[in-house]
Amino acid sequence: MEQSPLVAVVGATASGKTGLSLELARRLNGEVINADSMQLYRGMNIGTAKITPQEAQGVPHHLLDVLHVTEEASVATYQARAREVIAEIRSRGKTPIMVGGSGLYIRAALDTIEFPPTDSQLRAQIQAQLNTDGAAALRAELRDADPETAAVIKDERRLVRAVEVVRLTGRTFTSFMPQRAHEPSLTPVVQLGLRIDRPLLHERIAARVQQMRTSGLLDEVRALDAAGLRSGRTASAAIGYQQFLRVIDGMQTEEDAVEDTIVATRKFARRQETWFRADPRTMWLDSPDPTIADRAMEAIQRQAG
Structure with a gap:
């Protein structure tokens, strides 16, 4: 039996991915798979613009709310789970529609990627060295062994x-980075990217963050803080959540947190655009456009047909 295509809807935050994915799911008898790393977390709803059951309108969604905020998200784990879901959706004769802005998670699901091993004991030793001696010595070590990675890593967790x-493999971290194959490993795949003018995207991001504030983001962060958010290495670094934790700590005002979140989200959107533009397999659609779903269907039929 011929497999239904996997449709991946990608692009910057606030570019319109959710709306398009819902319309495609209705037209293609599809089900949506989340590819936003922060929407994996239970309770992180307002600050991630997670779709609500009312907004989903009966369209099944997968890989939402699968982690507690104290757990660390893993691309390797996501890869395995996403591929299981894709296979399960296809087995029922439906169309899997992956939607999100976490580029590495999407690449992990679509392409062949080798993930470096982990050693919790070794990582604890390195973390202890960082806590005792600071980051300078570790950065020097990394510059000697892997200058390409050292040049781009900013935060201490990475x-x-x-x-x-x-230390564990004798290889550079860069050597494990995904290489974009000419064809995805889960063919047939149709990748649709949403392209939006930068000034409009900035307006939409600002409006979205303001809406998050009025919808109760601060209360959401308080509840997650009580549930252990600060101890979650991945979740605590989420844009919006780290800013509003500082409000809870009295380190800045809510107004400043909103502005900082807007600025951080705009920077993140630029990184997303850079990542997705680098993949020649992505077919780009201008957003917003009342005919975008029609144009998406035409692109899907051309590539999958």
């Missing part, structure tokens, strides 16, 4: 992971 990989 620094610890990169050093762990070098």
